[in-house]
Amino acid sequence: MATIEFLYTWSPFMFGGFAWNICIAVVATVMGTMVGAGFVLMRLSALPVLVNISSFASSFFRNVPSLVLLFYLATLIPNALALAEGVVIPIPAWFKASIALAASPIGFTSWNLYSSIQKWTHDDRKGALLFVPNWLSGFTITLLASSTSSLVGVSELVGRSNTIITASGADWMLAVYAYAACIFVTFSYLTSLVIDRLRTVLIHKYT
């Protein structure tokens, strides 16, 4: 009972943390998709320089761990940008994390969007549109990876779990971690239902 009361008390705090996970994952996926699409455009262009840059960048972002980028960007990007006298734009840690975590969607989009476009031009609608459910699974993976941003000081779900444990004692550790895991598992499960439904609809429509 004490455990339930304890977890209940901290639920708003933990869900607030999870909202950051979703925020980071959404921003990372949106940015990553746009940059990845940019690479695809470069690859579709006839200029060999652009094609080379695109294919290198694509493989770079697929082979470098986002955690390494996360650590690097945390030091590389300043905490605030001074645009002009008196105009200082703060760059919060979560945004740096989003940029680092965009690596995986960049890699995914630049790799898969290209083949989807090719399939579409060959009238393989089903194959082309399967990009969407796969892209959504990629989002789920980015969401799980966003937990690593706690290592650079972002107060997301895993970070907040550690905060609660540090402040309240190790007795609550497994309960807090298990609760955090439940939140991730439930969200991923709900997303997977959407993905499966989408996949089924696409396959039925184009078969």
Add this chain to the structure above:
Amino acid sequence: MKPIAAIAPKFSWRSLFSGLLLVLAFLDCAVVVALAEASPKPSPVLAAIRERGEINIGLKTDFAPFGMLDSKGQPVGFEVDLAKRIAAELGVKLKTISVTTENRFQRLEQGAVDLIIATAGDTKERRELATAIEPNYYGAGVNVFLRPEAGANDWQGIRGKNVCALQGAYFNRQITQRYILDLQMYRSVRDALLAVKDGRCIGFLYTDVAIREYLKQPEWEGYKMSFQSALVIPWAVSIHRVEAGSSLDVTLGDLLARFHREGVFVELARPWGLADSRFLQDTRALWNLTDELGQDVCVRNASGSWPAQCRNQAFITSSDVSGLQGVGIFLRDTLGINLSVIYDPFDRGRLLKGIFYTLLLCVVSGAIALLTGVLGAIAIHGRASLVGGAVRIACSWARTTPPLLQMYMLYFGVGSILAANYSVIVSPLIVALITLSLYHGAIILSAVSEALPQIEKPKSGSRFNLHTVRLALEKSTVGVKSALSNLVKATSVASAISVPEMLSATTGIIADQGNVHAMMGLLMVTFYVISTIWMFLIVRGEAWLLNRDVRHGDH
């Protein structure tokens, strides 16, 4: 099958450089809207206090001389006197509510107390849970309550020794890492003191203020505190985290500042034997500083915060210096690249060890993940539906819980239970191997188990033999390959639980040398190369499997 060149294009330094430029270019595009805060926002808590005519203050009752119970059961102590003084200054009645180390922040979060004055050290983690009022009202460090026969005179003297400690104390981990102690964790101060008395450890790692109290008692004759206090951390009065910058925050801050200036703290501390506190003396002097025009130095600036020199110094250095260092590092690295691993054998050793551990994690957990995936898929589609169901649940759990969280759960959660109850110390490497194997095994399992039902049942024998499994692997080759290629990247997460793999080796070198760009660049290139070789091996493995299959089919 695609040749390896399609997966990893030809490597060249020029293309690496252009890639890095690209990264920088898209970072520059990052723009965020500034959020400026001006005058204090209204405080619902302060409004409620004024309306009730009463303030609820959470106080400790087990920490003499700060908060304890007198013979009539009434709370007394330095913090209790401070609470009374704050209530009087606000012109409201005081209602004291007893809190403990475990529940103080919980009570604050619940709104059961308006503020806590409960010996809470002002640490980074706690600033996420609550708003710390600046200035701080006291400061305490960490020391060891040593048994009479212990001969050590400094922290180095107890290196590797068994020391009793309190579970959940904020300083345990840092002190352990800094002085390499072997901590025996106890659930309460009472238990830890009993253990010290029984001689189960050479001393008790705790705050110096508490130890000073024990030393006064005849029960502990001969015991001593002979080290210099470490990790001196100021204590803060805390209010609810959403009250940051509110009128309650400002009112209390102004009040505590005045208490420092006017010597109220020293006066309150005197009856409890704390007036000689170095922290209180220094802080009083600081808040009475004036500039050359005779103006007070410690006054709130336009944004409502105190000037940096009047704030918790430890706090400022920990967050601000890294930024300054970052700038310094950036300037130095624009002049030259400091690849210390090339000329420094120690750094080179660290990096090579890191590469070894990363490769070890890849190879061992890759193999176990493949095995887990295949066996799990067989279990799911096998005859025993109960086992299949259990595997299915375990698989979706392992696949959708972040590996970092899994590692924390196993290493700190389960690890501490094993250590406490069975004296089994779980190695971080084992935990990392288990987690990486399970996570990627679960991904492989899903891929294989999607493919398995598509395979025709053989006319004779079991549906699941080496042959059908091989066919299933062949059908799920894309999913399996992507899981295995992901594994290389995921190994870096193991740095979170102190596995000395490449990322932690690199950050260690950077911490000593400050060569962020050179080392991070090298790290990315190394990952790129390892990934490429790894994928090459996987593709070869796949080819080998398919060829075997062809030979198998020939017979």
